[in-house]
Amino acid sequence: MKQPRRQPLACAASLAVAAILMVSPAAAQDGAAIAANGVSGAPACASCHGTQGEGNAESGFPRLAGLNAAYLVHQLASFVDGTRKNDIMPPIAKALTPEQRQAVADFYAGQKVASATAEKPDAKLLARGAALAITGDWSHGVPACGQCHGPAGQGVGTAFPRLAGQGATYIENEIAAWKDGKRGNDPLHLMSGIAHKLSDDEVKAVAAYYAGLHVAKDSPHD
Structure with a gap:
């Protein structure tokens, strides 16, 4: 079956819109930017989890760097649906769209894991x-x-x-x-x-x- 021809101007306009959406910060697809700066309703992840997702062992904020992306997405979804309760994370997770959660998870999954330096226990x-x-x-x-x-x-x-x-x-x-x-x-x-x-x-x-x-x-x- 023949596909109907699209008007050149319509095609050009569609491509232009798609290009803008792909690069626009408003599209919030940049996991690194979300982690560093946050989005409306969600503070920067780095404020608790460190600039590279190294975490804050003393304060109990987990290391995110190097964790599996699918695992991280599941945890964010769990904060949203209530299967994982926390004093801080639910409103932050709810402020992120599914696409933003995936972007942040992909970013942290790609970060190198630095070994923590802590006092050796007994x-x-x-x-x-x-x-x-x-x-x-x-x-x-x-x-x-x-x-x-x-x-x-x-x-x-x-x-x-x-x-x-x-x-x-x-x-x-x-x-x-x-x-x-x-x-x-x-x-x-x-x-x-x-x-x-x-x-x-x-x-x-x-x-x-x-x-x-x-x-x-x-x-x-x-």
């Missing part, structure tokens, strides 16, 4: 954390964290994020959120079940262990 605490991460505690029905989050916490696929180098305070806070029912956006509610089986000391141990790990240079984030 060796006994680290050893307990390593045991839980590598072998788990089957006497209490706790599988090894690495079964989902990969060897040395480098992350697996789009659902299980990289934990290596993530701030200990953030990890502790999120496990507490699963315990308290403030977060329920995990696959098959795996983390919700595991979190309830961990004591406070075990949570601290696992968090300290993963916070001290280096990120593999060839670890995928896409």
Whole structure:
């Protein structure tokens, strides 16, 4: 079937509009710009998560750099639909369009991960954390964290994020959120079940262990 011919002027106008939309800051497709400057209703992501998404370990703001883009989009959507509760993020996530969320996620997924410098925790605490991460505690029905989050916490696929180098305070806070029912956006509610089986000391141990790990240079984030 023949396609109807378009008028040259109409074609030119359409192309011009498309070009403007592609480059216009108002289209908000530039994830780096959103991260650095924010948009109407959403402050700059960098104000909490750092200029390159390195996070703020002391304040409990997570590292976003190098995390899988699909995972980040899912988390933003969870703040919007209420399956992940937080005192700060829901209004910010709601201020972003789906396209803006994707743009920001793509930007952070492409950032290099800098190893955090923090005071080394107690060796006994680290050893307990390593045991839980590598072998788990089957006497209490706790599988090894690495079964989902990969060897040395480098992350697996789009659902299980990289934990290596993530701030200990953030990890502790999120496990507490699963315990308290403030977060329920995990696959098959795996983390919700595991979190309830961990004591406070075990949570601290696992968090300290993963916070001290280096990120593999060839670890995928896409």
